[in-house]
Amino acid sequence: MDYNFTEIEKKWQTWWAENHTFEVKEDPSRPKCFVLDMFPYPSGAGLHVGHPLGYIASDIYSRYKRLKGFNVLHPMGYDAFGLPAEQYAIQTGKHPAETTDRNIARYREQMDRIGFSYDWSREVRTCDPAYYKWTQWAFIQMFNHWFNPETGKAEPISGLVEKFEKEGSADFTAAQWNAFSEKEKSDILMNWRIAYLGKTAVNWCPKLGTVLANDEVKDGISVRGGFPVEQKMMQQWQLRVSAYAERLLEGLEDLDWTESLKEMQRNWIGKSQGAEIVFNVVNGNDRYDLTIFTTRADTLFGVTFMVLAPESEWVSRLTSPDRKEEVEAYLAAVKKKTERERIAQTRKVTGVFSGSYGINPVTGQKVPIWISEYVLAGYGTGAIMAVPAHDSRDYNFAKNFSLPIVPLIEGCDVSEESFDAKDGIMCNSGFLNGLTVKQAIPAAIEYVESKGIGRRKVNYRLRDAIFSRQRYWGEPFPIYYRDGIPTALPESELPLRLPEISSFKPTEDGEPPLARAKDWTYQGYPLEKSTMPGFAGSSAYYFRYMDPHNDSGLVSRQANEYWRNVDLYIGGTEHATGHLIYSRFWNKFLYDIGYVCEQEPFRKLVNQGMIQGRSNFVYRIKNSNTFVSLGLKDNYDTTEIHVDVNIVHNDRLDTEAFRKWMPDFASAEFILEDGEYICGNAVEKMSKSMFNVVNPDNICNDYGADTLRMYEMFLGPLEQSKPWDTKGIDGVHRFLRKLWKLYHDEGNVFRVSEGKAEASELKILHRLIGKVQSDIEGFSFNTTVSAMMIAVNELSALNCDKREILEPLIVLVSPYAPHIAEEIWSLLGHTDSVSFATFPEYVEAYTVEDSVTYPVQFNGKMRFTVSLPKSLSREEVEQAIKDEPNTVKYLQGASIRKVIVVPGKIINIVC
RNA sequence: GCGGGCGUGUUGAAAUUGGUAGACAAGCAAGACUUAGGAUCUUGUGCCUAGCGCGUGUGGGUUCGAGCCCCACCGCCCGCACCA
Numbered sequence: 003m004d005y006n007f008t009e010i011e012k013k014w015q016t017w018w019a020e021n022h023t024f025e026v027k028e029d030p031s032r033p034k035c036f037v038l039d040m041f042p043y044p045s046g047a048g049l050h051v052g053h054p055l056g057y058i059a060s061d062i063y064s065r066y067k068r069l070k071g072f073n074v075l076h077p078m079g080y081d082a083f084g085l086p087a088e089q090y091a092i093q094t095g096k097h098p099a100e101t102t103d104r105n106i107a108r109y110r111e112q113m114d115r116i117g118f119s120y121d122w123s124r125e126v127r128t129c130d131p132a133y134y135k136w137t138q139w140a141f142i143q144m145f146n147h148w149f150n151p152e153t154g155k156a157e158p159i160s161g162l163v164e165k166f167e168k169e170g171s172a173d174f175t176a177a178q179w180n181a182f183s184e185k186e187k188s189d190i191l192m193n194w195r196i197a198y199l200g201k202t203a204v205n206w207c208p209k210l211g212t213v214l215a216n217d218e219v220k221d222g223i224s225v226r227g228g229f230p231v232e233q234k235m236m237q238q239w240q241l242r243v244s245a246y247a248e249r250l251l252e253g254l255e256d257l258d259w260t261e262s263l264k265e266m267q268r269n270w271i272g273k274s275q276g277a278e279i280v281f282n283v284v285n286g287n288d289r290y291d292l293t294i295f296t297t298r299a300d301t302l303f304g305v306t307f308m309v310l311a312p313e314s315e316w317v318s319r320l321t322s323p324d325r326k327e328e329v330e331a332y333l334a335a336v337k338k339k340t341e342r343e344r345i346a347q348t349r350k351v352t353g354v355f356s357g358s359y360g361i362n363p364v365t366g367q368k369v370p371i372w373i374s375e376y377v378l379a380g381y382g383t384g385a386i387m388a389v390p391a392h393d394s395r396d397y398n399f400a401k402n403f404s405l406p407i408v409p410l411i412e413g414c415d416v417s418e419e420s421f422d423a424k425d426g427i428m429c430n431s432g433f434l435n436g437l438t439v440k441q442a443i444p445a446a447i448e449y450v451e452s453k454g455i456g457r458r459k460v461n462y463r464l465r466d467a468i469f470s471r472q473r474y475w476g477e478p479f480p481i482y483y484r485d486g487i488p489t490a491l492p493e494s495e496l497p498l499r500l501p502e503i504s505s506f507k508p509t510e511d512g513e514p515p516l517a518r519a520k521d522w523t524y525q526g527y528p529l530e531k532s533t534m535p536g537f538a539g540s541s542a543y544y545f546r547y548m549d550p551h552n553d554s555g556l557v558s559r560q561a562n563e564y565w566r567n568v569d570l571y572i573g574g575t576e577h578a579t580g581h582l583i584y585s586r587f588w589n590k591f592l593y594d595i596g597y598v599c600e601q602e603p604f605r606k607l608v609n610q611g612m613i614q615g616r617s618n619f620v621y622r623i624k625n626s627n628t629f630v631s632l633g634l635k636d637n638y639d640t641t642e643i644h645v646d647v648n649i650v651h652n653d654r655l656d657t658e659a660f661r662k663w664m665p666d667f668a669s670a671e672f673i674l675e676d677g678e679y680i681c682g683n684a685v686e687k688m689s690k691s692m693f694n695v696v697n698p699d700n701i702c703n704d705y706g707a708d709t710l711r712m713y714e715m716f717l718g719p720l721e722q723s724k725p726w727d728t729k730g731i732d733g734v735h736r737f738l739r740k741l742w743k744l745y746h747d748e749g750n751v752f753r754v755s756e757g758k759a760e761a762s763e764l765k766i767l768h769r770l771i772g773k774v775q776s777d778i779e780g781f782s783f784n785t786t787v788s789a790m791m792i793a794v795n796e797l798s799a800l801n802c803d804k805r806e807i808l809e810p811l812i813v814l815v816s817p818y819a820p821h822i823a824e825e826i827w828s829l830l831g832h833t834d835s836v837s838f839a840t841f842p843e844y845v846e847a848y849t850v851e852d853s854v855t856y857p858v859q860f861n862g863k864m865r866f867t868v869s870l871p872k873s874l875s876r877e878e879v880e881q882a883i884k885d886e887p888n889t890v891k892y893l894q895g896a897s898i899r900k901v902i903v904v905p906g907k908i909i910n911i912v913c
Numbered sequence: 914g915c916g917g918g919c920g921u922g923u924u925g926a927a928a929u930u931g932g933u934a935g936a937c938a939a940g941c942a943a944g945a946c947u948u949a950g951g952a953u954c955u956u957g958u959g960c961c962u963a964g965c966g967c968g969u970g971u972g973g974g975u976u977c978g979a980g981c982c983c984c985a986c987c988g989c990c991c992g993c994a995c996c997a
Contacts, residue, residue, distance in 0.1 A: 260917090260918095261917065261918085262916090262917045262918065262991075262992075263917095263992095264917095265916060265917055265992080265993095266916090266917080266991095266992055266993075268916090269915090269916070269992075269993050269994090270992095270993080272993090272996060274996075274997085276997080294997085295996095295997070296997060297996095297997065298997075309997090374995095375995085376995045376997095377995080377997080378995075378996065378997090380996085381996045381997080382996075382997065386997050387997080388997085389997090393997065394914085394995090395995050395997075396997080398995095422914090461996080461997095462996095463996050575991085575992085578992080579992090579993090651951060654951080716925085716926095716937085716938075717925070717926095718925060718926065719926085723990090723991095724925075725925095727924085727925075727939090729924080729925085729938095729939055729940075730924090730925070730938060730939045730940090731939095732938095732939085732951085733937085733938045733939065734938080736938095736953095737938090773929095776929090784925090784926075784927090784937095785926090785927065785928095785936090785937085787937080787938090788926090788927075788936070788937035788938075789936095789937080790937095791937055791938075792936080792937065795937095
């Protein structure tokens with residue numbers, strides 16, 4: 003019997019819980035460090051070994067920072083509202099709260115086994131009324147504020163009302179405003195509120211019976227559930243995220259995030275500089291001003307037609323009577339398509355002529371106005387000027403409908419494809435002729451501005467976030483309809499609790515499930531029936547951890563000023579354009595209203611890679627119950643069958659376990675090679691259906707949590723995706739046993755000596771200290787594990803049993819393998835947790851020998867500064883350099899292994 | 914198409930950031946102990962025509978010196994994608 007991880011881990015997990023070891027309080031005398039994991043959605047499947055990867059890294063970092071003297075806030079909670087629990091409720095009638103509670107209990111149990119140093123007293127759950135009170139509270143604040151473009155920040159809506167009362171606006175006078183009815187005033191203010199109700203094109207998912215945000219839809223399919231999505235105009239609650247586009251973009255600059263993630267956000271925000279240009283348009287005798295947006299004002303002379311989005315409100319106005327039938331047929335056809343079909347048919351050109359014409363403001367030429375789905379209603383003004391010669395989409399359209407193509411750049415060939423590059427000399431372009439494209443763009447904008455037919459304009463791709471979901475399991479809106487006027491509940495009424503309902507399905511007439519709630523009213527007025535989306539509860543949860551039990555505010559001023567924002571945030575890259583944008587927006591809003599002290603929520607962000615599954619296969623000979631080993635399978639006609647990876651070890655099948663696995667295989671026969679059944683393998687997504695899910699509990703049972711933690715780190719760089727492969731886990735486990743043996747004799751009796759450490763032993767220790775320090779701070783957790791293995795190997799080779807070495811060593815190991823460290827720490831005579839130890843100080847003198855520094859000249863040309871041990875004479879060094887200049891020289895004797903000679907640079911001595 | 918990143922043994926990967934390439938593990942091979950081993954402990958393990966030879970996707974460049982820097986090409990991964 004030696005290292006008994008089962009006993010040790012249980013013992014210390016209980017001890018930590020009983021002693022509240024990881025609970026933290028604000029402590030102004032110590033620097034703070036806020037280390038956060040993206041909290042999980044507690045799904046029914048529980049955790050697999052991929053989930054804890056980021057949690058382990060953040061836990062190591064937290065424990066390390068604690069040893070370094072930081073006051074570390076390291077909390078965990080659950081993003082507990084969401085679709086799966088509700089879908090399950092619809093199928094089974096079980097209340098989502100019940101399912102959620104059960105799943106959370108399971109998650110907690112699994113996390114506890116891994117030995118995380120979370121402060122569980124700060125746990126939050128987004129579905130808890132005491133928590134969602136503050137989600138609703140924030141919504142009311144957004145409802146009561148507007149975004150002032152002049153100051154670039156959120157301001158109370160009352161200020162806007164005052165302004166309207168005194169000055170009116172561009173659309174109405176003060177007198178008119180004051181004469182408006184309550185309803186009219188409410189409708190106008192809706193155009194300004196940060197949280198507002200408005201009609202917009204939404205992603206409607208009929209299967210889920212709800213609308214979805216852009217980031218909840220991928221390739222025309224809902225991310226949750228994978229159901230088709232279609233475009234629909236609907237009245238929905240929205241958040242005016244687009245108002246913050248510029249600040250969200252600028253804010254990225256100072257963040258310590260990966261370049262790729264910042265770039266993803268930049269793309270999502272999609273800033274483009276251009277101009278809005280007004281075209282006179284004619285439909286029979288009617289004349290209008292139609293504004294379009296373009297980034298290529300320089301191509302104005304090449305406009306040969308214009309295009310409207312099918313959803314554009316201009317369509318009805320510009321359809322001439324004789325074209326009406328055809329246009330309506332086209333609109334109906336477009337409407338019928340799902341988003342997915344629209345994407346799939348991307349290259350197929352469709353469109354219809356409206357019957358109206360636009361007048362090119364620089365040439366006076368009449369150009370036809372078309373309607374086509376390749377123009378998007380939600381971007382710019384939903385209308386474009388088409389320049390087929392220099393835009394490939396316009397080009398395809400022109401070719402398809404035989405519209406003219408006018409090239410504007412000298413020497414470009416547009417017979418086969420458009421010339422999209424912003425490069426070359428302008429021609430056929432009046433006053434722009436002779437300019438380069440780069441000169442022509444600003445020149446054209448200046449021209450249209452001076453003629454009053456357009457203006458410089460910056461456009462963003464970022465849309466407002468659709469905030470309503472026609473579902474049950476989410477936060478109810480703190481909104482009621484007073485005579486049809488959307489009104490916020492008084493804050494004193496919060497939380498507005500989710501009511502009990504008889505069935506979780508939408509009603510027969512298509513209303514959200516909340517329509518089934520009895521008495522869903524406030525003071526006799528109806529309450530809003532939709533609920534908030536998943537990202538509502540996750541947008542500001544990090545504030546709640548700072549002050550989780552505060553009943554009078556989201557977070558107290560004092561707690562917020564101490565913890566400020568997240569120093570390290572670890573989570574998956576899949577949240578790049580969802581959660582991470584919404585959180586930043588939400589945070590900036592709270593900052594604007596003076597509620598929180600930092601503009602950005604997450605200072606440093608690390609994306610852990612995904613752990614994929616490594617599937618195993620067996621090969622069944624067709625029409626038999628005989629299975630043939632991998633190497634021999636080509637001799638037979640076989641079917642490949644996924645086999646549970648938990649009954650396979652190093653690709654060798656446990657044939658007995660296989661017979662027991664499924665009744666079908668009870669009488670299975672095997673054709674072995676060398677007495678073993680070898681399985682095939684492949685890397686696939688970790689999922690139940692592939693039988694490749696590895697449960698962390700199993701690893702904890704077989705090897706212990708410390709092995710799991712170290713092995714997950716050892717697997718490779720944190721950010722990288724990699725398959726879970728149990729090969730190699732034995733190596734890590736062996737390391738922990740060796741570590742244990744360092745402190746124990748043959749009979750497993752604890753033993754250390756008090757003797758003075760040798761220089762060689764100190765050297766091993768201090769090299770490790772330096773490595774652990776620089777690697778953890780550089781998020782290179784895998785190399786630290788290797789360094790520990792080397793140190794332990796070297797120390798056991800030296801039979802080192804000195805407390806002076808072994809005590810700091812166990813502190814170094816403790817962030818990675820906290821249970822074994824805690825056990826040994828207590829054997830070393832400590833009564834306190836190793837988490838309260840101090841990180842040992844790195845002393846460089848142990849790695850570099852005593853040395854002197856002096857300059858050396860060679861050939862009168864190169865000058866070097868040489869740092870050498872006293873044991874080598876200057877003559878010896880110079881001779882060595884002369885013998886073999888400009889290269890690596892090995893010197894005998896001493897502890898010096900080479901002298902590196904670099905012109906003008908300090909010479910490096912490697913020991 | 915646009916943007917970001919990567920390419921090193923049989924495998925996961927290291928490389929003090931321009932200085933002995935392949936650390937540390939895994940696998941494989943040989944040996945020891947053993948009734949047995951998915952246990953433990955040694956030892957070996959980039960390649961070859963075995964030279965003091967060749968090797969970090971390919972070709973070139975800078976340098977005394979390149980896995981690392983520069984140019985071109987090839988291949989892979991991720992994100993965005995009718996955004997005018």
